[in-house]
Each structure stands twice: as structure tokens, then as C-alpha cells.
Amino acid sequence: MENRPLEYDYTVAKMFMLTTIVLGIVGMTIGVFIAFELAFPGLNTIFGHTIAEYTAFGRLRPLHTDSVAFGFTVSGIFATWYYVGQRVLKVSMAESKFLMFIGKLQFWLYVLGVAAAVVSLFMGYTSSKEYAEFEWPVDIAIVVVWVLWGVSIFGLIGIRREKSLYISIWYYIATFLGVGMLYLFNNMEIPTMLATSPIGETNIGDWFHSISMYAGTNDALVQWWYGHNAVAFVFTVPIIAMIYYFLPKESGQAIYSYKLSLLSFWGLMFVYLWAGGHHLLYSTVPDWVQTMGSIFSIVLILPSWGSAINMLLTMKGEWQQVAASPLIKFMVLASTFYMFSTLEGPIQAIKSVNAIAHFTNWIVGHVHDGTLGWVGFMIIASLFHMAPRVFKRELYSKGLMAAQFWIQTLGIVLYFTSMWIAGITQGMMWRAHDEFGNLAYSFMDTVNVLHPYYALRGVGGLLYLTGFLMFAYNIYKTMSSRPVEESELQNASPMGA
Amino acid sequence: MNFYEYAPYAYFFLIIFLVVGSYSYIYHLYTKRKDSSGIDYEHYSNMALKDDIDDTPVKPMSDEKEK
Amino acid sequence: MFHWLEKHPFLFSVGVFVTIAFAGLVEIVPNFAQASRPVIGTKPVTLLEQAGRDVYIKNSCNSCHSQLIRPFKAETDRYGHYSLSGEYAYDRPFLWGSERTGPDLHRVGNYRTTEWHENHMMNPAKIVPGSIMPAYPWLFTNKVDIDTAYATQLTNAEFFGVPYNKPVPTKDGKTVVIKMAKSVAGAHAMALAEAKKVAAKMKNQDVKDAVARGEVPEIVALIAYLNCLK
Numbered sequence: 190m191e192n193r194p195l196e197y198d199y200t201v202a203k204m205f206m207l208t209t210i211v212l213g214i215v216g217m218t219i220g221v222f223i224a225f226e227l228a229f230p231g232l233n234t235i236f237g238h239t240i241a242e243y244t245a246f247g248r249l250r251p252l253h254t255d256s257v258a259f260g261f262t263v264s265g266i267f268a269t270w271y272y273v274g275q276r277v278l279k280v281s282m283a284e285s286k287f288l289m290f291i292g293k294l295q296f297w298l299y300v301l302g303v304a305a306a307v308v309s310l311f312m313g314y315t316s317s318k319e320y321a322e323f324e325w326p327v328d329i330a331i332v333v334v335w336v337l338w339g340v341s342i343f344g345l346i347g348i349r350r351e352k353s354l355y356i357s358i359w360y361y362i363a364t365f366l367g368v369g370m371l372y373l374f375n376n377m378e379i380p381t382m383l384a385t386s387p388i389g390e391t392n393i394g395d396w397f398h399s400i401s402m403y404a405g406t407n408d409a410l411v412q413w414w415y416g417h418n419a420v421a422f423v424f425t426v427p428i429i430a431m432i433y434y435f436l437p438k439e440s441g442q443a444i445y446s447y448k449l450s451l452l453s454f455w456g457l458m459f460v461y462l463w464a465g466g467h468h469l470l471y472s473t474v475p476d477w478v479q480t481m482g483s484i485f486s487i488v489l490i491l492p493s494w495g496s497a498i499n500m501l502l503t504m505k506g507e508w509q510q511v512a513a514s515p516l517i518k519f520m521v522l523a524s525t526f527y528m529f530s531t532l533e534g535p536i537q538a539i540k541s542v543n544a545i546a547h548f549t550n551w552i553v554g555h556v557h558d559g560t561l562g563w564v565g566f567m568i569i570a571s572l573f574h575m576a577p578r579v580f581k582r583e584l585y586s587k588g589l590m591a592a593q594f595w596i597q598t599l600g601i602v603l604y605f606t607s608m609w610i611a612g613i614t615q616g617m618m619w620r621a622h623d624e625f626g627n628l629a630y631s632f633m634d635t636v637n638v639l640h641p642y643y644a645l646r647g648v649g650g651l652l653y654l655t656g657f658l659m660f661a662y663n664i665y666k667t668m669s670s671r672p673v674e675e676s677e678l679q680n681a682s683p684m685g686a
Numbered sequence: 687m688n689f690y691e692y693a694p695y696a697y698f699f700l701i702i703f704l705v706v707g708s709y710s711y712i713y714h715l716y717t718k719r720k721d722s723s724g725i726d727y728e729h730y731s732n733m734a735l736k737d738d739i740d741d742t743p744v745k746p747m748s749d750e751k752e753k
Numbered sequence: 754m755f756h757w758l759e760k761h762p763f764l765f766s767v768g769v770f771v772t773i774a775f776a777g778l779v780e781i782v783p784n785f786a787q788a789s790r791p792v793i794g795t796k797p798v799t800l801l802e803q804a805g806r807d808v809y810i811k812n813s814c815n816s817c818h819s820q821l822i823r824p825f826k827a828e829t830d831r832y833g834h835y836s837l838s839g840e841y842a843y844d845r846p847f848l849w850g851s852e853r854t855g856p857d858l859h860r861v862g863n864y865r866t867t868e869w870h871e872n873h874m875m876n877p878a879k880i881v882p883g884s885i886m887p888a889y890p891w892l893f894t895n896k897v898d899i900d901t902a903y904a905t906q907l908t909n910a911e912f913f914g915v916p917y918n919k920p921v922p923t924k925d926g927k928t929v930v931i932k933m934a935k936s937v938a939g940a941h942a943m944a945l946a947e948a949k950k951v952a953a954k955m956k957n958q959d960v961k962d963a964v965a966r967g968e969v970p971e972i973v974a975l976i977a978y979l980n981c982l983k
């Protein structure tokens with residue numbers, strides 16, 4: 190044993206790859222189901238009236254958002270961290286028993302937290318704040334998992350051989366700090382069991398229940414400061430960390446401009462946090478907060494496009510790889526969708542556009558072209574790149590990958606086009622007046638008109654889910670496909686036909 | 687003076703500071719090209735490209751720690 | 754010049770944290786004291802209304818319904834006066850929502866009645882043809898959790914100074930006192946008394962029987978809450 194050469198240890202990465210795929214399937218399946226519920230309300234009771242309470246849209250919606258955000262995406266972040274972190278710091282998890290223990294502990298606590306979250310949300314225990322629905326016991330579990338991840342990040346950095354920190358590590362550190370800060374402040378809540386009645390009774394009612402520390406407008410302000418930046422630090426920052434590692438590595442091309450990546454990092458860090466106010470335009474928060482949110486959203490185009498262009502230009506002179514490799518296709522389309530949604534977002538944040546777009550399905554469309562196109566594709570690509578290396582086997586099927594790519598791309602296009610049309614139609618109909626100054630449409634008119642778009646969106650989601658199942662199958666089969674040599678793993682991933 | 691009177695001044699000077707700060711960062715990056723230890727920034731891309739455990743680090747930790 | 758920041762993970766992290774925390778400090782903190790002042794006419798919710806609010810949250814009604822009327826003619830025509838910051842002073846958590854799959858509910862108490870809600874919750878498509886809202890029959894059988902609602906009221910009063918048992922100014926220049934029970938038993942009696950008033954206007958025999966037996970179905974609390982949104 191003494192003389193065995195040191196190798197990277199991907200045990201924890203493998204564990205989180207599993208949860209990425211499983212929770213991805215769960216979250217997306219629920220998503221497709223509730224999408225069809227809006228088109229065909231009869232589906233609310235398809236599993237029988239006795240459990241209709243648990244399959245109604247309202248009960249399932251937080252489950253969908255939380256399982257794709259905190260299940261699929263966060264698992265993906267952890268999985269890639271436990272892979273990329275070791276490699277760019279040139280240190281193996283096998284070198285530290287402590288870090289290995291922390292990694293495994295983090296995984297099992299995470300699984301426990303997910304189980305508690307799923308059960309409690311099904312039961313209807315929710316704080317009602319979007320993407321922060323978990324009640325306080327689950328919140329505490331999440332914070333512990335997060336702190337363990339921090340220990341793992343800084344522990345690995347502490348024993349590194351490479352003195353400089355690669356840009357991906359910067360983004361992982363920022364993810365850790367950003368989500369930590371946001372999550373803590375937004376979930377400040379008081380468990381109601383702490384209250385005492387005038388005659389001295391304590392522990393009244395449900396121990397799981399709590400109320401927010403902030404009230405009304407303040408609560409909204411904190412929530413959307415969180416809500417917007419959870420998008421920043423879960424759906425943007427760590428995904429950039431992934432692409433800055435996986436795209437150069439898979440293509441064998443150095444980042445187009447490392448300097449630009451540093452610059453856009455600081456730009457993104459500073460600007461992103463201001464933009465939360467754009468969720469509250471024309472609400473009761475102060476005007477200057479709204480204006481600030483609007484302006485900074487526009488400014489945000491600069492650092493976002495700085496990163497996006499840097500990614501695309503990394504392929505300069507090597508565009509034939511996009512045609513040749515489905516894996517590169519995923520990553521290039523991901524960065525294209527990143528450019529696209531970071532342009533769409535600022536447009537929606539302009540006050541007069543927001544007056545039409547807010548509360549409509551256009552917002553849903555915007556979120557999904559970011560999450561399906563950018564986040565989903567990038568995590569899928571990362572796992573495809575990791576699989577041959579952690580299993581030491583070639584990817585099962587290139588053909589399946591290519592088919593998956595096109596099916597999912599079609600799904601995304603159907604999704605966002607239908608939601609655009611739906612959203613703008615809704616927005617325009619709500620505000621339309623007839624020649625006498627009366628409202629031109631009843632609310633029901635605006636619901637009826639959406640039916641075909643809801644159905645189309647459901648189909649788009651179903652296509653994406655189908656692709657995701659193909660992905661899961663491909664990874665599963667990779668575990669038993671042809672073993673490969675170390676030399677085949679330098680850049681482009683080995684793929685079977 | 688209360689907070690609301692201070693705020694615009696603070697805001698003004700902050701903007702000046704940030705503009706100067708970020709432009710000098712850009713200027714620094716693109717004129718010096720190399721960081722204080724003499725490594726071209728663009729070489730840092732190799733941290734991803736040459737990331738096997740026995741590859742030479744772009745900038746190793748000090749020798750004492752290696753032993 | 755800047756490289757010291759990039760070489761030291763600790764200093765780097767501090768730098769990142771300062772950069773990202775800054776915006777929050779500037780945007781959120783200054784507004785806190787101002788936005789928590791109630792406008793005249795804003796009352797804390799009663800016990801049954803609080804229980805109804807919990808039912809509203811439990812079923813994530815806020816996934817599809819907003820409670821925020823923006824200051825546009827089209828919205829004030831449709832839903833009533835635009836929302837004011839002070840009206841939310843006692844809302845923990847806030848329930849503005851982010852989607853209008855269904856209409857806004859911030860002033861639904863002004864134009865819908867107990868009977869309407871009762872029929873609508875049982876079968877929305879029957880009352881509003883084409884409605885895509887699911888039916889909520891379980892609200893008629895599930896019993897509401899009075900204890901937790903009471904604990905919520907206590908927490909609001911104890912930790913956040915919400916004025917229960919104190920005079921609150923109303924729009925007509927008078928004052929009103931929203932009572933809070935002294936004990937769990939008292940709370941149950943109080944909720945039942947409120948529930949009887951709502952149930953008297955309802956038609957569903959099961960609900961009436963349950964209230965007569967001293968139980969409070971979720972629907973009764975939810976309707977009480979929706980009626981108080983004005």
C-alpha cells in the first residue's frame with residue numbers, strides 16, 4: 190500500500206452525483222405534473238380525492254422549486270466541488286481523513302435534510318417565502334450542511350499544493366459566502382412554541398411552526414433581496430465556476446482571457462446584490478430602492494456578458510469541436526442561454542416593461558430559460574465530463590447524448606416561447622380598457638386564453654424531462670461500459686458510439 | 687445631520703471610489719500583465735488544463751510545506 | 754497592486770463578503786423603521802382569521818394569488834385601492850406572491866361573500882366557468898389548528914408588540930380592540946364563537962354540524978380570513 194501513487198479521491202463527488210440525478214428526476218417530474226395541472230385542472234385529483242390535498246398545484250409548487258434548486262442544483266454544485274476542488278488545488282481528499290469524514294458527513298446530513306424538507310413540504314409546513322419555504326428545523330439542518338461544506342472548501346484550500354486559487358475556486362467561495370449570508374438573514378424566524386400565554390402556558394401548538402422576524406414591506410424587501418440573489422449565488426455564480434473549469438478542460442483550450450474572468454468576477458459580486466429591488470417595482474417599497482434595483486439590473490449586463498463572452502471565445506479557432514462533441518454542444522448552448530437570460534432579465538427590470546411583465550408567465554419563462562438552458566445544461570455537461578473520470582470508463586453512448594441534446598433544446602424552446610406569448614398576452618389583457626374607460630377583459634378571459642400555451646409549456650417540460658431520463662440512463666450504463674486508460678482522459682471525454 | 691442627509695454624500699464618494707478602483711484594476715491587469723510574483727495572468731488557465739495530481743503547479747506552495 | 758487579495762484565501766473571502774454584503778446594508782437597513790408603521794385602519798387579525806391565514810399558507814394559495822395591488826388604473830379598477838405599505842405592518846410573513854395565475858386577493862373581502870367562497874372552494878369551475886383552480890374539498894373536513902394560531906398571536910404580541918387587547922384607531926375616527934385569549938382553553942372558546950358567526954351564513958350541513966359539536970373546519974377559518982382582507 191505504501192507505494193501506491195497518490196490519486197484523486199472521488200468518493201464524495203460520486204455520492205453527490207447520485208443525488209443530483211435522483212433529485213433532478215424528482216423535481217422535474219413534479220414540475221411537468223404541475224405544468225399540466227394548469228392546462229388540465231382535472232389532474233389535481235387524478236390520484237384520487239383522498240390524497241388530492243397533497244397533489245394540488247399549491248402544495249406541489251414549493252416542492253418543485255425547492256427540489257430543483259436545493260436538490261438538483263445544489264447537489265450538482267457539491268458534486269462538482271468535490272471533483273474540481275481537488276484537481277485545481279492539486280490535492281487529494283485521500284490525503285486528509287478529516288476532510289473525507291467532513292465530506293461524507295455533509296452528504297448524509299444533506300440526505301437527511303432533503304428527506305425532512307420533502308416530508309414537511311408535503312404536509313404543508315411552509316414559511317411561504319419563495320425558495321425559503323422550509324421551516325426552522327430544516328433551516329438549521331441546511332445551515333449545518335452549508336457550514337460543513339465551508340469546512341471542506343477551506344480545509345482543502347489549507348492543504349493545497351497550488352498556491353494560487355483558480356477562478357472556479359473564487360466562484361465556489363463566493364457561492365458559499367453569498368448563500369450563507371442570504372439564507373441566514375432571510376430565514377430569521379421565531380418558533381411560535383417559544384411564546385407564553387398570559388396564564389403561563391408554554392409550548393403551545395405545533396413545534397415546527399414559526400413566523401418571520403420581519404413584517405410586511407420589510408419582509409418583502411428581505412425576501413426579494415434573498416430571492417433574487419439566491420438566483421445569483423445558486424444559479425449563476427457556481428455554474429460559472431463549473432464552466433470555467435469544464436469547458437477549457439473538455440476542449441483543451443485555455444480560457445480566452447483569464448484577466449477578463451477576474452474582472453467580471455468582481456463586477457458580478459458587486460453589482461448582483463443591488464438588483465433585488467426589481468422584483469418589487471410598483472410595490473410599497475420606497476421608490477429609490479425600486480429605481481436602484483432597475484438601474485443595477487441593467488448594469489448587470491456588463492459583468493454577465495463579460496463572463497459569457499469569455500466562455501464563448503474560449504472556443505475560438507476550435508469551433509469544429511462544437512459540431513463533433515455533444516458534450517461541448519451542451520456547454521456552448523449553456524453559455525448562449527446565459528447571455529440570453531442575462532439580457533432578458535434586465536429588459537424585464539425596466540420599470541415600464543415590468544408593469545406588463547410582473548405577475549405574468551413571462552417571468553416563469555425567464556426563470557426557466559435560465560435554469561433549463563444554463564443551469565441544467567451546464568450541470569448535465571459537468572456530470573458527463575466527470576463520469577468517465579470517476580468511473581474510469583468511457584461514456585456509454587455518444588448517440589444518446591446527441592439525441593438528448595436536441596430533445597432538451599427543443600423542450601426549452603417550446604417552454605420559453607409559449608411562456609413569452611402567454612405572459613405578454615396576459616399583461617396586455619389585464620391592462621386593456623375599452624373606449625369608455627372600462628376594463629376590456631374579465632380575469633377569466635385572461636385565463637381562458639392561456640390554455641394552449643399552458644399545454645405547450647407542459648409538452649416542453651416533458652421533452653426536457655425525457656432528455657434528463659436519457660441522461661440518467663447514459664450515466665448508469667457508463668458505470669459498466671468499456672474501461673479506459675488514464676491517457677484517454679486528458680481532454681475530450683471518451684465516448685462509446 | 688441624520689442618516690438621510692449623510693447618505694447622498696456617502697453615495698457620491700462611493701461611486702467615485704468604485705470608478706477609480708475598478709479602472710485602476712483594469713489598467714493594472716492589462717499593463718502589468720503579470721502579477722507580483724512574475725507570473726503572466728494567462729498562465730493561470732493552466733491550473734485547469736494541467737490538473738493531474740503529479741503535474742507541476744503554476745505556483746507551488748513554499749518548499750518547506752512540500753516536505 | 755491587487756494581487757495580495759488573490760493570494761490569501763482568508764483576505765479574499767473577506768473582500769468578497771464585504772463586496773456582496775454592502776448592497777444589502779445600503780438598500781435594506783435604512784427603510785426598516787419607516788416601513789413598519791401601520792396606517793390608520795390596519796388591525797391585527799383575530800384568532801380565527803389568523804388560523805385561516807395559516808390555512809392559506811399551508812395550501813400555498815400565494816403560489817397563484819398575489820396580495821399587492823399596484824398603482825395602475827387597470828389594477829385599481831379591477832381590485833380596488835392600491836396597496837399601502839402600512840397595511841402590511843402586521844403581516845408575518847408577507848403574502849404578496851409573485852404570480853397571478855388567479856386574481857389578486859388583497860381586497861377580496863370587499864366584493865366576495867361567505868356564501869360565494871363556500872361554493873367556490875367546493876367546486877371553482879362551477880361558480881366561475883373555465884376556472885383552472887383546483888377544488889378544495891378537504892378544507893371542509895380537516896380541522897383547523899387553533900393552538901398554533903393562538904401561539905402565533907402570542908408570538909406577535911410578545912416579540913413584535915402587535916397591539917392585541919389595545920385600542921387600535923379605525924378609519925371612522927373611533928378605536929377598536931382586537932381581543933386575544935388568556936389561555937389555550939379560552940382561545941378555543943373564542944375561535945368557536947367566531948366560527949359560529951361564519952358558519953351561520955354557510956350551507957354545508959357537515960360544516961354546521963362540526964361547528965355545533967365544537968370543532969372548527971379549515972374552510973370556516975379560511976373564509977374568515979378572506980373576509981377580513983379589505
